[in-house]
Amino acid sequence: MARFIFITGGVVSSLGKGLASAALGALLQARGYRVRLRKLDPYINVDPGTMSPYQHGEVYVTDDGAETDLDLGHYERFTGVASNKGDNVTTGRIYQDVIARERRGDYLGATVQVIPHITDAIKEFALGGVEDEDFVLVEVGGTVGDIEGLPFFEAIRQAGIELGPAKAIFVHLTLVPYIAAAGELKTKPTQHSVKELRSIGIQPTILLCRADRPLPPGEKRKIALFCNVREEAVIEALDVRSIYEVPISYHEQGLDDQVLRAFGIDDAPPPELAPWQHIRQRALHPEGHVNIAVVGKYTGLLDAYKSLIEALAHGGIANNVKVELNWVDADDFDPFGKDRHRLTDMHGILVPGGFGERGAEGKIAAARFAREQKVPYFGICFGMQMAVIETARHLARIEDAGSTEFGECRNPIVGLMTEWMQGNELQRRNVGDDLGGTMRLGAYPAILGKGSRVAEIYGSQQISERHRHRYEVxxxxxxxxxxxGMNFSGVSPDGLLPEIVERPDHPWFIGVQFHPELKSKPFDPHPLFSSFIRAAIEQSRLV
Incomplete structure (x- = not known):
């Protein structure tokens, strides 16, 4: 039977529970164990699919079409284990399922309550669907004490009792801030956070203490004494220069050893950390650098592009260079006039996905600049569509070329998808449909043209990539x-949906309808990102 590790957070949000969960999963995996990671999100949305990137950050998409929290991207990047619809649940989805059961009469006339019905549904999600995993790591979103998180904390409290200490432990991530005026690290926030957790019946087994400097032995002893944990189980979670240092840093602090000790495992093999040491070496000591301009509309919150940022870093790791990102707000962007200096020293231009008309003209202008100046261009989803519209307007001379996403136009180069095949099932959509869960979501196959640049990059003519879009060329x-001059070098197996475009007359100009960043990993960089950064290196020699 699998062992469960419940990971909670306290004091403040954004401490890095997702990264900590992913790093711990990677360490256990490095010791030869099979792991699975899950996320419980307390917000009432059924999923993050309809949430603004400024509210939630990136929406991560799984192979089976789930729109999930961005932490699942960390899980996949650090462990390589593909997530699915069963690995992320929200308050909204829990209540939706419970109410549906009540309407069907599944509760046989009982009064439906938070306890036991909601908490039972949470436990069913958190503990169910486990196959041959040795460890299941379950992260609880939010911060202990948040009112919306109480049903989730109650559910994992019950799960801890039902499973017993040999099968369930609790890891709590807190903040130990340094107060410059006092010249001291302060443990009181951690004490209060653990007190809040214990007041709802959960005693943490291990404390992960986020700090910007090492904890003095006296402070560790103080935390252990007041929080009722062993001193060795107070683990420093120190700031590092690269997120890919985190697994090594946590191992050096003894996190994986303490987890195994808590479960009574004393014969585990040492972790194989050579791959992580190689990644750390390349991330921290590159042989050069390239400048990449990212022309987007959510540049005010970089979490909106979390997987993209990491995939570009992976491309740098593959080529042993540092990728310097220059963020350009696409709104009112004019690379041929007042903003020309923003792209002058760039070795590559990337236009990522997005929704809506705002910033569209800036992205079209960026694609034109890249085409005319022979700068490597990578268009992803919306970025591909804008590159196609640019070609239609300035080379094909198609008047009023545009997208119906922005309203009616005489020549809809990009239009709403109304039908497509998902496996053997025909999917249909209309303009008035709900927004949530109605896009073309998840992994779909594509066929690449023989002799095309992308077929050479992938080393295959058959690929599968993850999608999240409602409009299509x-x-x-x-x-x-x-x-x-724009070659449709990748299409759906039925030949009806364009998946990839490229320009053979350009050093590197590729647009893809899917999101390749969702499948990139530090130890397995996506071939398109590796190739794009390689092209940027060649460009850097010409600038």
């Missing part, structure tokens, strides 16, 4: 676009 314009 209109194939009615394919002949005109290809006549203007």
């Amino acid at each position: 209109n194939t009615r314009y394919r002949f005109a676009l290809e006549g203007a």
Whole structure:
């Protein structure tokens, strides 16, 4: 039977529970154990799919089409274990399921209450669907004491009792701030956080203490005494220069050893950390650098592009260079006039996904600049669509070329998808449908043209990539676009949906309808990002 590790957080949000969970999973995996990671999110949205990136950050998409919390991206990048719909749940989805059961009469006339019905549903999610995993790590979103998180804390409290100490432990992440005026690290916030956790019946087994400097032995003893944990179980979670140092740092502090000790495992093999040491070496000591401009509309909150940032870093690791990102707000962006200096020294231009008309003209202008100046260009989802519209307007001479996402236009180069195949099932969508969960979501296959640049990059003519979009390039314009030099080098197996475009007359100009960043990992960089950064290195030699 699997052992469960429940990971909670206190004091403040954004301490890095997701990263801590991913790093611990990676350490256990490095010792030869099979792991699975899950996330419980207390917000009432059914999933983050309809939430603004400024509210929630990136929406991470799994192979089976779940729109999930961005922490699942950390889980996949650090462990390589593919997440699915069963690995992320919200308050909204829990209540939706419980109410549906009540309407069907599944509760046989009982009064439906938070305890036991909601908490039972949470436990069913957290503990169910386990196959041959040795460890299941369950992260609880939010901060202890938040009113919306109480049902989740109650559920894991019950789970801890039902499973017993040999099968369940609790890891609590807290903050130990340094007060410069006093010249001291302060343990009181951690004490209060653990007190709050214990007041609802959960005694942490291990404390992960976020700090910007090492904890003096006296402070560790104080935390252990007041929080009722062993002194060795007070683990420093120190700031590091790269997130890919975290597994090594946690191992050096003894986190994985303490987890195994808590479960009574004393014969575990040492972790194989050579891959992580290699990644750390390349991340911290690159042989050069390239400048990449990211022209987007959510540049005010970089968590909106979390997987993209990491995938570009992976491309740098693959080529042993540091990728310097220059964020450009696409709104009112003019690379041929007042903003030309923003792209002058760039070795590559990337236009990521997005929704809505704001910033669209800036992204189209960025694609034109990259095409005319022969700067490597990578368009992802919306970035591909804007590159196609740019070609339609300036090379194919198609008047009023645009996207129906922005309203009616005479030549809808990009239009709403109304039908597509998902496996053997026909999916249909209409303009008035709900927004949540109605996009083309998850992994779909594509066929790459023989002899195309992308087929060479992938080393295959058959690929599978993850999608999250509602609009698609209109194939009615394919002949005109290809006549203007834009090759449709990747299409769906039925040939109806364009997946990849490229320009053979350009050093590196590729647009993809999917999100390749969602499948990139530090130890397995996505081939498109590796190739893009390699092209940027070549460009850097010309600038």
